[in-house]
Amino acid sequence: MSTLMTVSRLDVRYGQKLAVNQACLDVAAGTITTIIGANGAGKTSLLSGLMGLAARSGSIVFQGRDVSDEPPESKVRRGMILVPERRELFGSMSVQDNLLLGAMAVKATRHSRRDRLDLVYKKYPRLSERRTQQAGTLSGGERQMLALGRALMGNPRLLMLDEPSLGLAPNFVNQMFEWIVGLREEGMSILLIEQNARLALDVAQYAYVMRQGEISPRADAAEMRSREDIAAQYLGPRRKA
Amino acid sequence: MNPTVALLLAQDGITNGIVFALLGVAILLVFLVTRVLFVVQGEFVVLGAVTLVQVQRGEVAGAAWLLMPLALLCLVLSAIQFVRERNSRLWSLQNGICLLALAIGLCATFYPPAGKSAWLQITTVVCLITPMGPLLYWTAFRNICRSSILTLLFAAMCVHYVLQGLMLPLFGPEGFRALPLVRGRIDFGGIWLSAQLIFMLCVFLLLTTALWLVFHHTLPGKALRAVSINRVGARLVGISSDIAGAAAFGLASLIGAVSGILIAPLSNVYYDSGFLLALKGFVGCVVGGLASFPLAALGALLTGLLDSFAAFYASALKDSIVFALLVPMLLYMSVTQISGRGEEAGE
Numbered sequence: 001m002s003t004l005m006t007v008s009r010l011d012v013r014y015g016q017k018l019a020v021n022q023a024c025l026d027v028a029a030g031t032i033t034t035i036i037g038a039n040g041a042g043k044t045s046l047l048s049g050l051m052g053l054a055a056r057s058g059s060i061v062f063q064g065r066d067v068s069d070e071p072p073e074s075k076v077r078r079g080m081i082l083v084p085e086r087r088e089l090f091g092s093m094s095v096q097d098n099l100l101l102g103a104m105a106v107k108a109t110r111h112s113r114r115d116r117l118d119l120v121y122k123k124y125p126r127l128s129e130r131r132t133q134q135a136g137t138l139s140g141g142e143r144q145m146l147a148l149g150r151a152l153m154g155n156p157r158l159l160m161l162d163e164p165s166l167g168l169a170p171n172f173v174n175q176m177f178e179w180i181v182g183l184r185e186e187g188m189s190i191l192l193i194e195q196n197a198r199l200a201l202d203v204a205q206y207a208y209v210m211r212q213g214e215i216s217p218r219a220d221a222a223e224m225r226s227r228e229d230i231a232a233q234y235l236g237p238r239r240k241a
Numbered sequence: 242m243n244p245t246v247a248l249l250l251a252q253d254g255i256t257n258g259i260v261f262a263l264l265g266v267a268i269l270l271v272f273l274v275t276r277v278l279f280v281v282q283g284e285f286v287v288l289g290a291v292t293l294v295q296v297q298r299g300e301v302a303g304a305a306w307l308l309m310p311l312a313l314l315c316l317v318l319s320a321i322q323f324v325r326e327r328n329s330r331l332w333s334l335q336n337g338i339c340l341l342a343l344a345i346g347l348c349a350t351f352y353p354p355a356g357k358s359a360w361l362q363i364t365t366v367v368c369l370i371t372p373m374g375p376l377l378y379w380t381a382f383r384n385i386c387r388s389s390i391l392t393l394l395f396a397a398m399c400v401h402y403v404l405q406g407l408m409l410p411l412f413g414p415e416g417f418r419a420l421p422l423v424r425g426r427i428d429f430g431g432i433w434l435s436a437q438l439i440f441m442l443c444v445f446l447l448l449t450t451a452l453w454l455v456f457h458h459t460l461p462g463k464a465l466r467a468v469s470i471n472r473v474g475a476r477l478v479g480i481s482s483d484i485a486g487a488a489a490f491g492l493a494s495l496i497g498a499v500s501g502i503l504i505a506p507l508s509n510v511y512y513d514s515g516f517l518l519a520l521k522g523f524v525g526c527v528v529g530g531l532a533s534f535p536l537a538a539l540g541a542l543l544t545g546l547l548d549s550f551a552a553f554y555a556s557a558l559k560d561s562i563v564f565a566l567l568v569p570m571l572l573y574m575s576v577t578q579i580s581g582r583g584e585e586a587g588e
Binding site for chain 2: 051069073091092101105
């Protein structure tokens with residue numbers, strides 16, 4: 001399987017504080033790779049470093065090209081798209097404007113942008129119903145849906161999801177993960193960051209564990225699910241099925 | 242006060258208010274997109290007004306001697322960046338605009354526009370002043386654009402002093418007053434309004450409508466709004482903060498040039514008139530809550546009216562009265578808002 005992104009010796013710091021220490025990771029094309037870990041382990045910082053939103057050192061190779069020093073907007077143009085933990089929507093703009101702005105970085109005609117918009121509306125009909133509503137007035141689930149839709153408008157090659165289940169109602173979490181699996185089946189490569197380790201390991205092929213800024217070597221998700229030390233720390237008591 | 246005086250003062254107030262409103266809208270736009278409190282906006286107005294006078298007199302526009310060195314400086318900075326960083330491109334929007342600015346400057350120096358056509362005069366002023374906005378952004382603000390609001394304000398003050406310092410030897414200490422672009426008075430059922438006032442109102446309405454259309458009905462305009470609503474979100478959808486900043490500065494210098502053209506026939510403009518104008522525009526913004534464009538414009542119109550009536554009742558205290566408007570507004574804001582907006586931590 002070909003490698004889409006290779007990250008080596010990535011450091012991310014906030015002032016003096018080292019949030020991510022010498023992280024190495026690979027994302028294989030067409031798979032879901034997940035990073036699990038406790039709150040504050042540095043998962044979100046890792047993504048900020050990858051996107052270029054936070055100060056970092058180390059190298060990032062995306063589709064065979066060194067993109068380490070590029071600003072976020074040119075990474076977005078290459079198809080590295082992040083759905084951040086805080087969604088970062090444009091609250092006082094309409095749902096449709098939020099989606100259209102998602103395609104800002106794509107070289108597109110007005111026509112092809114409309115086509116993408118229709119595609120996203122078909123995928124998430126709820127957004128279509130709310131297209132003129134202000135993004136700030138949406139419910140938590142709808143906001144997450146909009147953040148995902150906006151990311152898809154940018155024609156991602158690598159979709160990075162930061163805590164997609166955070167703050168969602170339980171039945172909506174399952175729906176969210178169905179969408180994520182659906183996207184992978186369409187051929188999307190996904191880097192998934194999730195505190196709900198059980199759910200993440202269920203859908204992922206590869207997994208990393210982050211602990212206090214350090215990242216583990218890569219493991220098979222299935223293998224990790226069955227490891228007892230991981231289960232004890234991150235998966236919680238196993239519910240009877 | 243009798244009605245005639247009141248009407249005169251109101252006319253005067255509205256004319257001032259329109260200029261303050263244009264300044265206020267530009268200052269607010271630059272602040273929302275780049276977090277720079279753009280005190281330099283007043284200098285654009287002065288440059289616009291002085292350039293109009295010089296073009297009318299058939300002189301070489303002094304603004305060209307600011308524009309060309311600025312463009313050269315910008316090119317040098319871009320060349321340094323090109324040598325230092327591997328991934329910067331030789332051909333970019335920035336270098337394109339620098340070359341265009343150089344061409345405009347040379348053209349205005351060696352072929353000063355002759356003729357009495359008002360349109361030619363206006364076009365010359367707009368072409369000379371507008372490129373200065375993006376050029377100033379790239380030279381002075383781009384590399385510090387993630388600093389705190391206070392640092393950015395210091396930088397803006399520095400640019401203001403540098404420009405003002407250059408304008409004194411360039412234009413001299415005398416006042417400039419342009420010939421009116423439109424003459425005469427128009428009778429509205431017994432009330433005589435000056436044609437200049439009508440002209441200003443038309444330009445103001447046209448410009449604000451155009452800005453509204455751009456911000457609400459075009460994708461680039463929406464992208465600028467997106468930057469002002471959520472900076473991080475804008476970067477994540479790939480809106481270049483570099484181009485957004487330059488665009489905001491460019492719109493500001495365009496609005497400044499137009500304000501200069503409007504104000505030039507009405508009052509004497511000196512090399513240092515800009516700062517007070519910008520501050521009054523800023524007061525208008527704050528009265529409007531430093532968040533919404535229509536409110537900022539309305540606040541600035543009120544500021545203009547207050548300015549003119551204050552000049553009648555207590556002319557020595559006129560500026561103090563206008564700036565005293567800030568006090569109740571700041572009190573209200575500090576009571577209703579717990580923390581200031583715009584200052585994002587960890588960015």
